[in-house]
Amino acid sequence: MEKKYFVNVKHVDNRLKVFLNGENVWDSGIVHGDPAMNEHIEITEQLQRNREHTSELIFEGFNDDLTLNGEHSDAVNPWHFHYRVIERSFDEHGTFIEETDLLEPYDQKHLSKPNIRAMDNTYQIVAGENGFKVINNTLTQQFAV
Numbered sequence: 001m002e003k004k005y006f007v008n009v010k011h012v013d014n015r016l017k018v019f020l021n022g023e024n025v026w027d028s029g030i031v032h033g034d035p036a037m038n039e040h041i042e043i044t045e046q047l048q049r050n051r052e053h054t055s056e057l058i059f060e061g062f063n064d065d066l067t068l069n070g071e072h073s074d075a076v077n078p079w080h081f082h083y084r085v086i087e088r089s090f091d092e093h094g095t096f097i098e099e100t101d102l103l104e105p106y107d108q109k110h111l112s113k114p115n116i117r118a119m120d121n122t123y124q125i126v127a128g129e130n131g132f133k134v135i136n137n138t139l140t141q142q143f144a145v
Contacts (some may be wrong), residue, residue, distance in 0.1 A: 001009045001091060001097070002089070002090045002092075003089050003090075003132075004044045004090070005042070005044045005085070005086070005102070005132060006042050006044075006086050006088065007026065007041040007043060007052035007086075008038070008039070008040050008041075008083060008085075008086055009026070009032070009037050009038075009039040009041070009082070010037055010040065010082040010083060010084070010107070011034055011035070011082035011107070012028040012031045012034075012037060012080070012081060013031060013033065013037075013079055014031060014061075014062055014118075015029065015031065015061065015062040015064070015109065016028045016032055016059065016060070016061050016081055016083070017032050017059075017060045018041065018057070018058070018059055018060075019058040019060070020047070020055060020056070020058075021055050021075060022051050022056075023046065025041055025043060025127075026041045027048065030064060032070075034109075043057070043139070047132055048136060051127045052127075054125070054126050055124070055126070055132075056122060056123070056125075057085065057123045058104055058120070058122050059083060059106070059119065059121040059122075060117055060120055061079060061081045061114070061117070061118045061119035061120075062116070062117055062118060063077050063112050063116055063142075064114060067080055069121070073114065073141070074113075074145075076111040076114070077111065077112065077113075077114050077120070078109065079109070079110060079118040080108070080109035080110075081107075081118075081119055082087070082105070082106065082107040082108075083105070084101055084102065084106075085103050086099050086100065086101055086102065086106040087099070087100050087101075087102055087131055087132070088106075089142060102125070102134050103123060103134045106139075110141065110143050113142070116142050117142065118141065118142050119139075119140065119141050119142070120140040121140065122137065123136070123137045124136040
């Protein structure tokens with residue numbers, strides 16, 4: 001049985017960057033309007049390269065100072081980040097068998113001050129007998145006051 005690992009990004013408003021072991025593996029760029037997405041970023045190779053050590057998966061979400069009209073403002077802005085980290089299993093013929101979440105899907109939408117890092121989530125991942133697993137996480141969010 002073969003297993004592949006993905007980050008599945010479902011929503012981004014304003015900007016999301018994904019890092020694995022210090023390497024930038026995905027950057028949404030600046031996105032407004034909270035569009036639905038279905039981006040799959042494969043991270044199998046990076047996890048395998050670091051198999052003997054703990055891997056660190058980081059999600060950094062940023063909130064800019066642009067309103068929906070494209071004007072700059074010091075007012076609070078909405079941000080929304082929705083992602084999953086998934087494992088897909090395939091049989092010896094490459095036929096898809098199942099998909100499981102490595103961690104609880106993250107789906108948070110809040111207001112915060114502009115020009116800040118709105119979300120900074122870190123997950124430590126290790127290789128186990130039956131694939132990779134998350135052993136620790138730190139979730140940080142900035143809200144409006």
